[in-house]
Amino acid sequence: SRKTLTAVNPANDQVLGEHEMLDDDQLAEKLNQAREGYAEFRHLPVADRRHRLTALADLIDQHQREIAEIIAHEMGKPFHQGIDETQISSAIVRFYADNLESLLKPQPRQVEGAQKAEIVHDPMGAVLGVMPWNYPLYQVVRFAAPNLAGGNVCLLKHASNVPGCAKYITKLFHDAGFKEGTFTWLPIGSDKVEGIIHDPLVCGVTLTGSYEAGRSVAKIAGDAIKPSVLELGGIDPLIVLDDADVDKAVELAVNGRFDNTGQSCAASKRLIVERPVLERFTERLIDRVQKLTIGDPMDGDTEIAPMSRKDLRDDLHDQVQRAIQQGAQLETGGEVLDRPGAWYAPTVLTNVAPGNPAFDEELFGPVASVIVADDAEHAIELANNCRYGLGGTVVGQDVKRAEQVARRLEVGMSFVNQPTTPFAELPFGGVKESGYGREQSEYGFGAFLNVRTVYIA
Numbered sequence: 001s002r003k004t005l006t007a008v009n010p011a012n013d014q015v016l017g018e019h020e021m022l023d024d025d026q027l028a029e030k031l032n033q034a035r036e037g038y039a040e041f042r043h044l045p046v047a048d049r050r051h052r053l054t055a056l057a058d059l060i061d062q063h064q065r066e067i068a069e070i071i072a073h074e075m076g077k078p079f080h081q082g083i084d085e086t087q088i089s090s091a092i093v094r095f096y097a098d099n100l101e102s103l104l105k106p107q108p109r110q111v112e113g114a115q116k117a118e119i120v121h122d123p124m125g126a127v128l129g130v131m132p133w134n135y136p137l138y139q140v141v142r143f144a145a146p147n148l149a150g151g152n153v154c155l156l157k158h159a160s161n162v163p164g165c166a167k168y169i170t171k172l173f174h175d176a177g178f179k180e181g182t183f184t185w186l187p188i189g190s191d192k193v194e195g196i197i198h199d200p201l202v203c204g205v206t207l208t209g210s211y212e213a214g215r216s217v218a219k220i221a222g223d224a225i226k227p228s229v230l231e232l233g234g235i236d237p238l239i240v241l242d243d244a245d246v247d248k249a250v251e252l253a254v255n256g257r258f259d260n261t262g263q264s265c266a267a268s269k270r271l272i273v274e275r276p277v278l279e280r281f282t283e284r285l286i287d288r289v290q291k292l293t294i295g296d297p298m299d300g301d302t303e304i305a306p307m308s309r310k311d312l313r314d315d316l317h318d319q320v321q322r323a324i325q326q327g328a329q330l331e332t333g334g335e336v337l338d339r340p341g342a343w344y345a346p347t348v349l350t351n352v353a354p355g356n357p358a359f360d361e362e363l364f365g366p367v368a369s370v371i372v373a374d375d376a377e378h379a380i381e382l383a384n385n386c387r388y389g390l391g392g393t394v395v396g397q398d399v400k401r402a403e404q405v406a407r408r409l410e411v412g413m414s415f416v417n418q419p420t421t422p423f424a425e426l427p428f429g430g431v432k433e434s435g436y437g438r439e440q441s442e443y444g445f446g447a448f449l450n451v452r453t454v455y456i457a
């Protein structure tokens with residue numbers, strides 16, 4: 001019997017559908033289609049690539065509601081947040097559509113002895129994207145748009161719990177003119193990834209997901225001498241300085257921590273608060289979190305929806321319990337909600353410090369951890385006491401001072417008075433164990449292209 005991917009609605013445990021996985025022959029056939037697709041697509045005039053990208057952005061805009069609904073059903077994202085996801089996604093596609101001609105323009109250089117010397121960007125093959133379920137559209141677009149802009153073709157290995165999203169997204173790419181072979185969804189398990197990376201057609205792999213998955217894929221890519229880009233999450237700090245407007249700081253912290261029901265790589269997972277404002281901040285935070293509207297992902301006023309999977313919810317609960325056993329104080333939440341589905345109560349832990357699981361581990365769900373800092377120096381020290389380094393936010397009314405603090409964070413993205421937010425024009429990515437390489441902006445463009453030197457004597 002053939003293996004299937006099963007989509008389950010995490011709001012009520014209902015099975016949404018079964019999608020057949022590829023067997024080995026079908027996978028080989030898909031890779032051959034991609035080989036043929038690449039042979040053709042790499043020669044497509046740049047203007048045609050631009051038209052298709054523009055068509056894709058338009059299709060995403062036109063199908064916002066359908067996309068947000070599938071995402072809500074398959075991984076539980078509140079519908080209105082799914083609409084937001086479609087908007088950043090189409091913005092990224094449009095960025096590459098609007099800029100690909102200038103990004104691809106040959107760059108002449110004056111070099112000794114050359115009548116002509118220039119740098120050009122050529123495609124290299126198929127890029128494999130191993131993608132997670134938390135932003136099922138945005139993550140895919142983030143890797144696919146710059147590669148298609150540059151003439152590479154894309155192979156998508158999406159997370160096993162979002163096959164309906166993968167199928168719908170693939171149809172959007174196909175309808176925009178990126179046909180099977182140019183954009184190809186591979187409904188496979190992660191056990192097939194190694195063989196695909198070793199296929200001569202594949203020129204690189206990009207993965208967004210856990211540290212463990214990233215490590216495994218990067219090892220295989222290293223073995224195959226192929227480039228990789230890794231975006232592996234973080235335990236990002238949000239520092240509240242002593243001059244912060246406390247109400248505003250609480251609002252930013254709640255948005256930064258509880259958006260997407262806490263399941264974002266760059267969520268504000270450690271709230272590091274200067275002592276003079278600790279009490280007021282914590283009191284208001286607890287009050288605000290207790291008032292978060294827990295509800296069906298499709299309801300317009302829902303702020304907290306189910307987590308994406310029960311196993312991940314259970315892992316989170318285990319982390320919370322270990323955090324409490326090791327000295328964290330539970331202020332609210334901290335429990336599995338007694339109903340079908342993957343629900344977890346929005347939670348606030350205080351008295352969190354280095355050595356505690358809520359400080360040292362990534363809590364991928366609706367749990368805010370409050371950490372006290374003696375002063376701004378101590379806050380920076382605490383923030384940088386972390387194996388990850390994705391993003392970081394500093395909140396304060398003296399914006400210059402906040403900026404100085406933000407620039408000293410060991411992260412790829414420093415934000416002041418705003419939680420880490422993706423913008424098409426700005427690079428997204430981290431340092432330390434958050435991974436390497438950048439997505440979005442011009443920095444997301446060249447990762448898997450051949451930056452070719454051309455020299456004519």
Ligand code: NDP
Nearest residue numbers: 131132158159160190193209210213216231232233265364
């Ligand atoms: P995973 O990292 O396991 O999944 C992400 C993607 O990687 C999926 O497509 C998955 O496939 C694939 N994958 C997993 N293991 C391997 C492997 N060894 N080789 C190749 N591909 C692999 O995340 P989970 O869904 O299991 O979530 C676990 C934790 O990961 C979360 O709690 C969170 O901490 C972190 N995470 C971080 C994200 C981020 O944005 N940086 C996003 C999602 C999760 P499959 O689904 O088939 O297993």
